[in-house]
Amino acid sequence: MSVFKLPHSLLKDINSLFHNFWWGQQDRENKIHWISWKWMEKSKLEGVMSFKDLEAFNKVMLAKQCWRLIQQLESLVAKVMKAKYYPRSIFQQAKLGTKPSFIWRCFLSARPLVEAGAYWKVENGSEMHIWKDKWIAHPTPSKSLSPVKVLDKIATVSSSNSSREVWNQLWQLQVSYGEKYGERV
Known part of the structure; x- marks a missing residue:
């Protein structure tokens, strides 16, 4: 989840499993929805369960990896990515290129999130x-x-x-x- 962008359909199915656990059927009777799912996604500091929106969480974890490519230039992953995809520039200016790997596509999909919060x-x-x-x-x-x-x-x-x-x-x-x-x- 922190390196690959998971398909929307898979994340929707996992969220559905969460919903069914809390509000699914039990002995042919539907469980009562005492509280909305949006309320359960709020933070623990607000006194609720703090469930994650998995799609947003996946994107944030990818953005974290992108941030590591920017900050930890001496790491092996950063050196390999730089040599392959942006040898004469920086990550923020890197292009998709020809025949990019799935991981590189995933990183570039999260780059706008990093750019939105970085100075x-x-x-x-x-x-x-x-x-x-x-x-x-x-x-x-x-x-x-x-x-x-x-x-x-x-x-x-x-x-x-x-x-x-x-x-x-x-x-x-x-x-x-x-x-x-x-x-x-």
């Missing part, structure tokens, strides 16, 4: 694209805000280190985002 940590900024990568709170400019005119569309953070004016403009853009979304910058 770059600014260090030297050599691989971080200013407009493409998520390194500020809201990376997609709204229609009312225009991108900074000084920077190229594929500019990296390190390529603009020397220009104080550029960084001042980026800071103003971030402040504008914060004001729009009600965040402190």
Whole structure:
């Protein structure tokens, strides 16, 4: 479950077994539904059973493996995947490729979940694209805000280190985002 994306039909059947255990027939009589399944999926902190939505759980476990490919570059799995599927780039930019394995397809299906919650940590900024990568709170400019005119569309953070004016403009853009979304910058 943590490496393969299980088929929707299989997960539905397993969920059905859970439901039948709790609310299935007993001696030709249907059991009473005292509480909804949605309530039973809530966390234990809320005082209920905390059953998992297996499809969501499967996707989260795959995302965890993707995160390991990003963070643990020296692991054997990360080295093998990088050598085979993205030798000249990073996992976030990897393509499906020709004749991909089932595991690789599973990892790529979970990559959007990782991307939705991941941000770059600014260090030297050599691989971080200013407009493409998520390194500020809201990376997609709204229609009312225009991108900074000084920077190229594929500019990296390190390529603009020397220009104080550029960084001042980026800071103003971030402040504008914060004001729009009600965040402190």
